Every structure is written in C-alpha cells, then in structure tokens.
Amino acid sequence: MTKLSSAITAKRDDLVALTQDLVRIPTLNPPGQDYRLICEYLETRLGKAGFQTELIRAFGTPGDSEKYPRWNVIARREGTRSGECVHFNSHTDVVEIGAGWTFDPFGAEISDGKIYGRGTCDMKGGLAASIIAAEAFIETHPTFAGAIEISGTADEESGGYGGVAYLAEQGYFNPARVQHVIIPEPLNKDRICLGHRGGWWAEIETKGEIAHGSMPFLGDCAVRHMGAVLGEFEDKLFPAMAARTTDMPVVPEGARQSTMNINSIHGGQKEQDDDFTGLPAHCVPDSCRIVIDRRFLAEEPLEQVRSEVTDLLEGLRASRTDFDYELTELNSVLPSMTDRDAPVVRTVARAIEDVLGKSPEYVASPGTYDQKHIDRIGKLKNCIAYGPGILELAHKPDEYIGIDDMVESAQVMGAALESLLLP
Numbered sequence: 001m002t003k004l005s006s007a008i009t010a011k012r013d014d015l016v017a018l019t020q021d022l023v024r025i026p027t028l029n030p031p032g033q034d035y036r037l038i039c040e041y042l043e044t045r046l047g048k049a050g051f052q053t054e055l056i057r058a059f060g061t062p063g064d065s066e067k068y069p070r071w072n073v074i075a076r077r078e079g080t081r082s083g084e085c086v087h088f089n090s091h092t093d094v095v096e097i098g099a100g101w102t103f104d105p106f107g108a109e110i111s112d113g114k115i116y117g118r119g120t121c122d123m124k125g126g127l128a129a130s131i132i133a134a135e136a137f138i139e140t141h142p143t144f145a146g147a148i149e150i151s152g153t154a155d156e157e158s159g160g161y162g163g164v165a166y167l168a169e170q171g172y173f174n175p176a177r178v179q180h181v182i183i184p185e186p187l188n189k190d191r192i193c194l195g196h197r198g199g200w201w202a203e204i205e206t207k208g209e210i211a212h213g214s215m216p217f218l219g220d221c222a223v224r225h226m227g228a229v230l231g232e233f234e235d236k237l238f239p240a241m242a243a244r245t246t247d248m249p250v251v252p253e254g255a256r257q258s259t260m261n262i263n264s265i266h267g268g269q270k271e272q273d274d275d276f277t278g279l280p281a282h283c284v285p286d287s288c289r290i291v292i293d294r295r296f297l298a299e300e301p302l303e304q305v306r307s308e309v310t311d312l313l314e315g316l317r318a319s320r321t322d323f324d325y326e327l328t329e330l331n332s333v334l335p336s337m338t339d340r341d342a343p344v345v346r347t348v349a350r351a352i353e354d355v356l357g358k359s360p361e362y363v364a365s366p367g368t369y370d371q372k373h374i375d376r377i378g379k380l381k382n383c384i385a386y387g388p389g390i391l392e393l394a395h396k397p398d399e400y401i402g403i404d405d406m407v408e409s410a411q412v413m414g415a416a417l418e419s420l421l422l423p
C-alpha cells in the first residue's frame with residue numbers, strides 16, 4: 001500500500017464523522033434549504049486544510065429567493081509550483097425523504113459498516129471521500145504542483161441551474177482555470193462514468209370543443225384526440241426508438257436505447273377534492289394535456305428528437321378531422337460523453353487498477369448530471385463521474401454508503417491526484 005493510501009486508511013474515523021456531519025445538514029431540494037449552512041461548514045473544514053474559499057450565491061436562478069438562497073462554495077488549494085488543476089465537484093442538495101424508511105433519514109446512523117441517511121450515497125459520501133483524499137494528499141505531498149479545487153454546489157437534483165450551470169457561466173469551469181474534473185456521484189468505486197444521455201421534456205395539449213355529454217357530436221373530445229396521439233406513439237415512436245442502438249455504455253442495460261416516459265395525463269374536468277361527494281357534470285372535454293420525458297442518445301441530434309414527435313402530430317393534423325394541438329417545450333439537455341482516452345479517464349482508470357487491482361468498467365448514466373454544464377457551458381471536456389456508492393440506492397428509502405467503499409474510492413482519488421499533480 002502506498003504512503004498516501006495508508007494515510008487515507010488512517011483517516012477512516014474522520015471520513016465517517018465528516019460524512020455524518022454533512023448528512024445531518026438537511027439540504028432538501030426542493031425547496032433548497034440549508035445551502036448556506038453546508039457551504040459554511042465546508043468553508044471552515046477546507047479553510048483548515050489551507051484552501052482559499054469563496055461563497056457564491058446564484059442570484060436570480062430558478063428557486064433563488066431570500067428564504068431559499070442558492071449558495072455554492074468553491075475552495076482552491078494552490079500547490080508550491082505551477083501545474084494543472086484538479087477539481088472535485090459535488091452537489092450538496094438531496095431529494096425528498098419519501099416513505100419506507102427504517103432509519104432516521106438525517107440521523108446518519110452506522111450499522112453493519114454502512115452509514116444510513118438521505119444523501120449518504122447521492123452524494124455526500126462522495127463529497128467526504130474527495131475531501132479526505134485531498135487532505136491526505138496535501139499532508140503527504142506538501143510540495144505538489146498545480147492546484148486542487150473542491151466545490152459544493154446547489155440544485156443538481158433540479159437541473160443544476162443555481163449551481164454548476166451558474167458557476168460555469170461565471171467562468172469557474174473555464175479550461176484555463178481547471179483542467180480535470182471528477183464528480184464523485186455514486187457510480188460504484190470500480191466504474192468510470194463517461195457521460196450521460198440527453199433529455200427533452202415537453203407538454204402536448206390536444207384541443208377540443210366543450211358540449212353537453214349527452215350530445216358529444218356537438219362538441220369535439222380532446223381526450224379522444226390525445227388517444228390518437230398515444231396510438232401513434234405506440235405504433236410508430238416506441239418501436240422506432242427500440243430499434244436504435246448506441247455506442248454509449250449506459251447502465252442499466254435497459255437504458256442503452258432511447259426511452260420516453262409519459263409523466264402525466266390530464267383531460268376534462270379538474271379532479272375534485274377528496275371530500276367532494278357530488279357527481280361529475282356531463283361535459284365533452286375541450287383540452288387534454290400530457291407531459292413527455294424523452295431521453296436520447298449521443299447519436300441522435302436534438303432536432304431529430306423534436307421533429308420525430310412533431311411529425312407525428314402534424315401527420316394527425318393532416319389526417320384526423322379537427323385535430324389541433326399545441327406543443328410547449330419545457331426543457332432540453334444535450335448528451336455528454338467524454339472520450340475514453342481523455343487524460344482524466346486514463347488517470348482514474350490507472351488509479352482503480354493500482355488501488356483495487358482490477359480494470360474499471362466504463363459506463364454512462366441514463367439520467368443527466370452536472371457534467372452537462374461543465375461540458376456545454378464551461379467547454380471543459382475532460383470530466384467524468386467517479387465516486388463511491390451504489391447507483392441504484394440513490395433517492396431510495398434507507399439509502400446508505402459503505403464505509404469501506406468510501407475509503408477505497410478516496411484512495412483511488414488520491415492516487416489520481418498523485419499522477420496528475422506530482423511531476
């Protein structure tokens with residue numbers, strides 16, 4: 001075992017306590033609470049290790065308000081000589097608790113070598129591992145070259161606009177400032193995540209005409225029009241998506257193709273409150289709406305993803321009597337894939353081999369994460385996700401992080417720092 005790996009092993013209790021402290025700050029998003037608190041905690045912690053820290057509020061981004069300000073922290077530790085900068089980026093927000101917990105979601109209790117709580121796996125365990133790796137590296141190699149940055153950023157779970165996107169717009173992920181980015185999302189300690197699929201979200205409304213339900217022929221039923229839309233999706237769109245293949249190593253396997261979820265459907269009268277005991281009125285619905293969540297591959301241009309849906313809708317407009325619709329785009333994210341030969345990929349791969357004695361698995365994520373902003377806004381292509389934790393536990397009840405996994409992935413991060421910052 002290297003001197004640095006031993007130093008990280010010796011910090012095991014510190015790593016556990018740090019993770020527990022982070023989990024006990026309930027940074028739920030929505031609404032985005034306690035961001036300032038966790039940033040101040042990180043500022044104090046990293047300040048002690050010689051990092052210069054900056055607290056940055058993403059004024060005016062979605063959700064930012066006086067009650068729930070979007071705070072971010074960036075910490076930078078300069079080496080004694082010039083060199084490259086390695087940046088570890090972690091989001092500090094966690095998703096809602098949900099039902100089904102047997103542990104206190106913010107208790108960070110330890111049981112059987114695991115720490116339980118919301119955000120342990122996604123991704124405060126990864127954040128803690130990167131901090132321990134950096135601190136042990138600095139103590140072991142005080143005369144390192146270049147710089148280490150650690151950021152704690154807001155709102156990843158809601159798109160990252162008040163976090164990494166904002167910081168990238170401000171130039172914090174400019175390739176002149178940062179050369180290598182590692183995002184310690186929970187992708188398992190022996191996997192390197194090269195990127196993620198794209199996403200396109202839209203609302204489709206079909207239009208009709210209200211009339212008495214006893215004489216539907218006097219109106220025009222928007223729900224039947226939506227039925228025709230869904231029919232086209234079933235007959236044409238889903239089979240077309242299923243036939244496509246990708247070079248992206250997306251896990252799980254089911255996501256290694258284009259997918260589309262229909263998030264919601266609503267047509268006609270508003271649903272009544274639970275305490276309403278009356279009967280519905282008899283009306284032909286004049287509106288029906290669905291929200292679609294289309295995930296796409298690096299091989300598919302966004303324009304094609306869009307036109308594939310609008311072509312079907314235009315086809316219905318041409319073929320179906322009185323068919324009218326409106327499509328409102330809600331959001332879109334382009335896929336991101338880092339080259340397998342990129343320096344950060346090769347470095348972390350070698351570190352995994354050295355620490356774990358096995359070759360890494362290369363994967364891509366079915367959903368998006370903050371790499372999209374580092375790639376598209378920051379124009380920084382040398383970025384991966386690598387961190388401890390089991391991906392499938394994210395957002396689940398009784399989420400946990402294995403303590404051994406955190407130690408080992410901190411050793412991998414430390415070995416990567418040695419390759420990149422010790423000339």
Ligand SMILES: [Zn+2]
Pocket residue numbers: 091122123156185186
């Ligand atoms: Zn995450």
